[in-house]
Amino acid sequence: MPVYNPPLRDMQFVMHEVLNVCDDFRAMPVHAEVDADTINAVLEEAGKFASQVVFPLNISGDTEGCQLDQATHEVKTPTGFKAAYKQYVEAGWAALSCDPAFGGQGLPLVVNQCLYEMLNSANQAWTMYPGLTHGAYASLHTHGTDEQKATYLHKMSSGEWTGTMCLTEPHCGTDLGLMRTKAEPQPDGTYKITGNKIFISAGEHDMAENIVHLVLARLPDAPPGIKGVSLFIVPKYHVNKDGTLGERNGIYCAGLEHKMGIHGNATAQIVLEGAIGTMVGQPNKGMQGMFVMMNAARLGVGNQSLGLTEVAYQNALAYAKDRIQMRSLSGAKSKNQPADPIIVHPDVRKMLLTAKAYAEGGRALAVFCSVLLEKVHHHPDEKVRKDSDDMLSLLTPIVKAFLTDNAWTATTLCQQVFGGHGYIKEWGMEQYVRDARINMIYEGTNTIQSLDLLGRKVLGNNGATLKKFGKLVTALVMEEGVNEKMAEFINPLAVLGEQINKFTMELGFKGLQNPDEVGAAAVDYLRVAGHLVFGYFWARMAQTALREIANGNTDPFYAAKLQTARFYFAKLFPETATLMRTARAGSKVLMDTELALA
Known part of the structure; x- marks a missing residue:
């Protein structure tokens, strides 16, 4: 059976020693009183909930899956899911970072980030039920009317009601301009919505008493394409003026997708037949509200993959220490046994260290982004808010695509460590691989994220936001450039920091002549860019570890961090050289291929 131990020590290292998040919080009146002890205490309890309540349901939930009653359109979640969710709500976990004005606890988003990393390690399928609610909450908090907020946000903060995002239709996925779902205005200001949606995660379940669907649809006079899309709240049950639940709305689950992974989550085919909804925001401006939810979801999917990377690594490490197979190439290491533990073999260590480096680098990036989001909402300085928003916009596609690509690599390698046992369900590894694979696809495929990064976030403003991140790199290089102990981390980072500017300009000029050049190079x-970002955070983590060691701290945690940093820069970071060469190969070898693809 698999195991999971919440990585609290590493979370504390990133938050309090590398990024010093409480210093940032002190600059925001809403969080000025939050200290490290408070954060650590909350996360210690969160870790217990994740590992003791949710984690034991992971394999059983995958085996049992969700069951749809075709007559009632109700979905039964796997055994134990509903009871665990009840504990989650009663303990107040749903409300951690929500607005106190709507019943939330008002803790910084970094606490929620770390909670959800642990929940995703424990059970990604279960975590998606409450997880999607945060994006819907954020969208309504930003774009909802006072009446909509009063009606929905208290229940969503508490977790009594969950939320979804209903975008995809059978004939269109990412290209939402092709959407056909219709919204007919009614005399009372509501809308009757009719259409079909597919791939709706947590779209129907028995864990909460109501589900608040955020649905994209078209008004009768809407202009064509994406500019004619509006956003609507469509609850599963109507909400009476006194807040109680009324009759069932005309939105229901017609089927469940039979998927490769995340079997414990109900991926629903949703049918709307004259369902009553209310508009969020302005007519034909629905993407403004939906992008709030989509960006939250993209950060959340990166977090899902971070969680899977961590738990896969923990289990592969434990197995590699226990499983004996052959002798070390450099001589027997466990002479009292007939063979050595497989962890003595170089390639096994490479696989383990790859997963470890991707987990710890991803954690630093995820925590950094959660602090940026906090600054966007709560920092008193307008310039800081703007700069943070720009930086978060740049990093969001990297979080979604780089972390999910890395998780696919890491979970596959960790499965490989188990050899033949990696294919056996009871070890848990094959489930991590299956669950990780979807994260590269949904919430915008990783190719879409790559096009967004290069085409919009970088070339769209002539590299201005990329240069803002480059200033962070330059500042670190200037600070540590003469420190010989940091040379193995700083020098490759400095080189890539210079190379990426030239690389970006080249692609920009080629793209002006032929837009397919951008498409060919984007992934x-x-x-x-992901390695530039990871390299920056790994250099900062190495810097902190070296400082502690120089101050006489003998905790092996810091020496271990340095060893992982050395591995990352020696074995993973050099991938950038190959990537830049293949990107420069251009689009001709892809597009001039009519005969090859005939």
Whole structure:
């Protein structure tokens, strides 16, 4: 059976020693009193909930899956899911970072980030039920009317009601301009919505008493394409003026997708037949509200993959220490046994360290982004808010695509460590691989994220936001450039920091002549940018570890961090050279292929 131990020590290291998040919070009146002890205490309890309540349901939930009653359109979640969710709500976990004005606890988003990392390690399928609610909450908090907020946000903060995002239709996925779902205005100001949606995660279940669907649809006079899309709240049950639940709305689950992974989550086919909804925001401006939810979801999917990377690594490490197979190439290491533990073999260590480096680098990036989001909402300085928003916009596609690509690599490698046992369900590894694979696809495929990064976030403003991140890199290089102990981390980072500017300009000029050049290079470009970002955070983590060691701290945690940093820069970071070469190969070898693809 698999195991999971919440990585609290590493979370504390990133938050309090590398990023010093409480210093940022002190600059925001809403969080000025939050200290490290408070954060650590909350996360210690969160870790217990994740590992003791949710984690034991992971394999059983995957085996049992969700069951749809075709007559009632109700979905039964796997055994134990509903009871665990009840504990989650009663303990107040749903309300951690929600607005106190709507019943939330008002803790910083970094606490929620770490809670959800642990929940995703424990059970990604279960975590998606409450997880999607945060995006819907954020969208309504930003764009909802006072009446809509009063009606829905208290129940969503508490977790009594969950939320979904209903975008995809059978004939269109990412290209929402092709959407056909219709919204007919009614005399009372509501809308009757009719259409079909598919792939709706947590779209129907028995864990909460109501589900608040955020649905994209078209008004009768809407202009064509994406500019004619509006956003609507469509609850599963109507809500009476006194807040009680009324009759069932005309929105229901017609089927469940039979998926490769996340079997414990109900991926629903949703049918709307004259369902009553209310508009969020302005007519034909629905993407403004939906992008709030989509960006939250993209950060959330990166967090899902971070969680899977961590738990897969923990189990592969434990197995590699226990499983004996052959002798070390450099001589027997466990002479009292007939063979050595497989962890003595170089390639096994490479696989383990790859997963460890991707988990710890991803954690630093995820925590950094949660602080940026906090600054966007709560920092008193307008310039800081703007700069943070720009930086978060740049990093969001990297979080979604780089972390999910890395998780696919890491979970596959960790499965490989188990050899033949990696295919056996009871070990849990094959489930992590299956669950990780979807994260590269939904909430915008990783190719879409790559096009967004290169085409919009970088070339769209002539590299201005990329240069803002580059200033962070330059500042670190200037600070540590003469420190010989940091040379193995700083020098490759400095080189890539210079190379990426030239690389970006080249692609920009080629793209002006032929837009397909951007499409051909985008995926490679995102991984280069991802390594630049990871390299920055790994250099900062190495800097902190070296400082502690120089101050006489003998905790082996810091020496271990340095060893992982050395592995990352020696074995993973050099991928950037190949990626830049393949990106520069251009689009001709892809597009001039009519005969090859005939």
